[in-house]
Amino acid sequence: MRKKCCLKNPIAFLFLVIFACCLFVVFVSVLRLPEAASRFSSAAPYMAKGARKLSTASTSSTNLGVFGEMMVAMLPQDLSFTLFIPSQIAFERDLRLSSRDGFNEENANNTFAIISRVLGFSAVPRQLSSAAVPVSGELNYDSLSGFVLHITKDEKGVIAVNGVRSEQVDIKKGEIVLHVMDGVVMDADFEQSVQPDDGR
CATH class of the missing domain: 2.30.180.10 (FAS1 domain)
Incomplete structure (x- = not known):
């Protein structure tokens, strides 16, 4: 019953959509972090x-x-x-x-x-x-x-x-x-x- 109430309430529905989008952006950003780190990996052999x-x-x-x-x-x-x-x-x-x-x-x-x-x-x-x-x-x-x-x-x-x-x-x-x-x-x-x- 509470689930139906959330779907009928436009503010709650909008909040869920924004929350899902934010989670998606965070997930994609985390997946792309190794690419950013690889820019500095060329100097790593010298440091190590x-x-x-x-x-x-x-x-x-x-x-x-x-x-x-x-x-x-x-x-x-x-x-x-x-x-x-x-x-x-x-x-x-x-x-x-x-x-x-x-x-x-x-x-x-x-x-x-x-x-x-x-x-x-x-x-x-x-x-x-x-x-x-x-x-x-x-x-x-x-x-x-x-x-x-x-x-x-x-x-x-x-x-x-x-x-x-x-x-x-x-x-x-x-x-x-x-x-x-x-x-x-x-x-x-x-x-x-x-x-x-x-x-x-």
């Missing part, structure tokens, strides 16, 4: 296994190092990006990151946070080859974090981004153009935060 896990996409002539490979893995491979990636030496010299100790349990989260910040400073959401940079001219682009990149090229074809010079240019990995830099492209606040405490 450290420097021994390298991307198989790297060519033998171009060694990006474990941190460089990690940065590339954080970007979607099917979209156009340009990445001004620090060399392995620059990671160690300027950011004090060690491929030996950077992924141990104590340092893994800090390493991931630093790499993520550097990615934000040094990635541009478009393909930009060295040929597109005019000699003795300047191009300005916003990075993913909104940091303005001033890109120049000298007569020898060496590009510089905010004063950081390139070591290798025009490395293609799918839709991503990589330029290996002899330093780290970063803003002044972040640079100060990664300086050694003893002032070295």
Whole structure:
């Protein structure tokens, strides 16, 4: 008798329909959560296994190092990006990151946070080859974090981004153009935060 009463009452019927729709939306959302989590799974091998896990996409002539490979893995491979990636030496010299100790349990989260910040400073959401940079001219682009990149090229074809010079240019990995830099492209606040405490 109560069931018939609910069906005859329009407010109760409307409430049941809305409740059923909400349950359906929650159910569909829960089913789709693993897809969202998979976006970040590309960096998981580095966090779990450290420097021994390298991307198989790297060519033998171009060694990006474990941190460089990690940065590339954080970007979607099917979209156009340009990445001004620090060399392995620059990671160690300027950011004090060690491929030996950077992924141990104590340092893994800090390493991931630093790499993520550097990615934000040094990635541009478009393909930009060295040929597109005019000699003795300047191009300005916003990075993913909104940091303005001033890109120049000298007569020898060496590009510089905010004063950081390139070591290798025009490395293609799918839709991503990589330029290996002899330093780290970063803003002044972040640079100060990664300086050694003893002032070295």
